[in-house]
Amino acid sequence: MKNKIAKFIGMAALMVVSQIALADPVVVVVGSGSSVGTLTKDQVADIFLGKGGDLVPLDQAEGATRDEFSNKVIGKSATQVKAYWSKASFTGKGNPPREVSGSAEIKKLLAANPRQIGYIEKSAVDGSVKVVLVP
Amino acid sequence: MKRIHVLILAALASAASSAHAEESTSGFSFSGFGTAAAVKTNTDDARFSGGPAVQLGGVHNGIDGAIDNKLGVQGSYKFNDQLSATVQLLSRKGGDDDFKPRVEWAYIKYDPTSDLSFHAGRIRLPAYLISDSKDVGYSQTWVRVPQEVYAQFNLTYVTGIDLTYRTKVGGVGLTFQPLFGEQKNYNTPGNPTPNAIDTKDIAALSATAEIGNWTLRIGTLQTKISSLANGGVNAGSLALSNFNRLAPGLGYGDLAAKVAVVNAKTTFSGVAGVYDDGTWLFQSEYAVRRSDTLSVNNSHGWYGLGSYRIGKWTPYLIYAVLKNENPGTYTDRNGLPVISATVSAIMSGVYQASYTDQHTVSVGTRYDLMKNVALKGQFDRITTGGPSGNTRGLFTVTTPAFRSGPHNVNVVSLLVDFIF
Numbered sequence: 274m275k276n277k278i279a280k281f282i283g284m285a286a287l288m289v290v291s292q293i294a295l296a297d298p299v300v301v302v303v304g305s306g307s308s309v310g311t312l313t314k315d316q317v318a319d320i321f322l323g324k325g326g327d328l329v330p331l332d333q334a335e336g337a338t339r340d341e342f343s344n345k346v347i348g349k350s351a352t353q354v355k356a357y358w359s360k361a362s363f364t365g366k367g368n369p370p371r372e373v374s375g376s377a378e379i380k381k382l383l384a385a386n387p388r389q390i391g392y393i394e395k396s397a398v399d400g401s402v403k404v405v406l407v408p
Numbered sequence: 409m410k411r412i413h414v415l416i417l418a419a420l421a422s423a424a425s426s427a428h429a430e431e432s433t434s435g436f437s438f439s440g441f442g443t444a445a446a447v448k449t450n451t452d453d454a455r456f457s458g459g460p461a462v463q464l465g466g467v468h469n470g471i472d473g474a475i476d477n478k479l480g481v482q483g484s485y486k487f488n489d490q491l492s493a494t495v496q497l498l499s500r501k502g503g504d505d506d507f508k509p510r511v512e513w514a515y516i517k518y519d520p521t522s523d524l525s526f527h528a529g530r531i532r533l534p535a536y537l538i539s540d541s542k543d544v545g546y547s548q549t550w551v552r553v554p555q556e557v558y559a560q561f562n563l564t565y566v567t568g569i570d571l572t573y574r575t576k577v578g579g580v581g582l583t584f585q586p587l588f589g590e591q592k593n594y595n596t597p598g599n600p601t602p603n604a605i606d607t608k609d610i611a612a613l614s615a616t617a618e619i620g621n622w623t624l625r626i627g628t629l630q631t632k633i634s635s636l637a638n639g640g641v642n643a644g645s646l647a648l649s650n651f652n653r654l655a656p657g658l659g660y661g662d663l664a665a666k667v668a669v670v671n672a673k674t675t676f677s678g679v680a681g682v683y684d685d686g687t688w689l690f691q692s693e694y695a696v697r698r699s700d701t702l703s704v705n706n707s708h709g710w711y712g713l714g715s716y717r718i719g720k721w722t723p724y725l726i727y728a729v730l731k732n733e734n735p736g737t738y739t740d741r742n743g744l745p746v747i748s749a750t751v752s753a754i755m756s757g758v759y760q761a762s763y764t765d766q767h768t769v770s771v772g773t774r775y776d777l778m779k780n781v782a783l784k785g786q787f788d789r790i791t792t793g794g795p796s797g798n799t800r801g802l803f804t805v806t807t808p809a810f811r812s813g814p815h816n817v818n819v820v821s822l823l824v825d826f827i828f
Contacts, residue, residue, distance in 0.1 A: 315579070315620075324581055324618075325574055327522055335779060348621075349686045350717070352776045359827045360547035363441055363482060364540040365494060365517060365527055366572070 297394040301406035304383035323367040330370040331391035345408040440481040445473035445823035453810035454803035474501040525572040537680035545825035551786040556709040556730035581618035606634040628677040635669035672701035706733040726770040765793030766801030788819040
């Protein structure tokens with residue numbers, strides 16, 4: 274009986290741990306051939322809000338990864354970022370970053386162009402990219 | 409015919425099933441924004457115009473969304489990473505009660521570097537913090553920009569050139585935007601009377617500093633305005649028109665010159681601060697209008713906005729004030745010798761007609777319904793000021809009873825803002 278309870282608790286604990294592991298954190302990456310070193314959160318936010326820097330940002334399609342990136346790195350909800358871009362694009366100040374469907378596509382584009390920057394799930398990191406920010 | 413324009417716009421809008429314009433190397437992009445509204449006040453003694461776009465029709469004690477309804481469509485063609493061309497059409501209620509679209513913008517944008525950008529053509533005038541984006545309701549928390557500040561400046565576009573330079577100094581993002589231009593025969597949207605004005609020698613400069621969650625902006629715009637109506641006298645005022653015509657013969661030509669709107673130097677300046685941490689938003693702005701002609705009153709206004717985001721809800725509070733400087737009698741202001749009581753009376757009527765003092769307390773909320781659609785509800789309590797007999801605030805078509813003293817007017821607005 275005691276064993277069973279211990280087993281149950283053990284399993285429950287495992288499940289909790291795996292739940293945490295499942296929440297795949299987002300990381301900011303450039304192509305492995307890029308000369309960019311590490312970046313600060315503010316630098317990345319500026320790039321993704323079109324406020325300078327020579328790197329060309331790639332956005333993910335709407336979803337959990339984009340929401341997390343918006344909240345953690347830009348410090349605004351994805352809706353607020355959309356409102357920001359609606360203001361910018363209708364006043365001639367700039368257009369939102371190119372939208373790409375998923376981390377695989379981001380990696381493909383980053384490999385082709387060292388001037389681009391994107392964000393992917395941590396689990397998707399491989400040799401084709403270099404992590405420049407772990408928020 | 410005019411309805412057809414609206415239909416074409418609507419068709420264009422619905423054809424744009426693709427998402428928002430986004431950055432790509434070259435090609436055509438299409439996007440748009442709009443607002444559908446229902447607005448009601450609790451009085452039949454005055455009409456609420458909503459502010460910057462003077463709509464003499466206005467809304468009163470009956471549901472009407474026309475003051476806020478609008479549809480804008482924008483097409484851009486990107487030649488390469490440096491060069492693009494953009495046209496924006498905006499359809500909103502005009503004075504003759506139609507929604508005939510007009511070209512708000514048509515410009516070429518050139519970005520020689522990532523820090524430098526030029527616009528040339530028909531461009532928008534960034535007089536105050538969000539003068540250039542005030543029609544894009546989706547980008548804002550509130551229902552509409554506070555008229556106490558934004559009604560001081562009615563011009564929306566200009567033919568000219570501007571430059572945006574962005575730099576970073578020790579963690580502070582700085583943006584400078586000088587602008588030069590002129591606009592002939594500009595008609596205030598929604599004004600049915602022929603009030604076209606020429607604005608010459610427009611020179612504007614704004615500087616914005618961004619530090620973390622803070623944004624500070626100062627801006628000033630100077631122009632020389634000439635009214636094309638009534639021989640250079642402010643339109644709509646018969647007293648002024650008569651005075652201007654008779655004054656030289658009576659020996660008051662110098663005064664008439666001060667009343668006339670001919671190359672009258674006029675400046676619009678403002679300072680604004682924003683704190684936005686993603687949850688809390690505080691925004692405040694102070695704006696001043698100064699003019700060399702007595703027909704454009706000197707005024708100043710400010711507002712404060714506070715909002716707090718809880719998930720999809722963003723409830724907010726606004727307080728806004730507009731004050732006109734007491735023009736007194738012309739002798740006080742111009743140091744001219746005392747002239748006859750008749751002329752004094754005309755002048756004092758002229759001055760008082762320009763009283764628009766008021767303040768507003770607003771409470772409302774934004775609700776982000778869908779990724780491109782926001783719903784908003786706002787309640788305004790507007791209190792008019794100014795001297796008794798001329799308390800009209802920014803309301804139009806007022807009755808003598810309304811003007812007899814300070815009044816409170818409640819306005820309820822429900823609207824949908826969208827982008828595509």
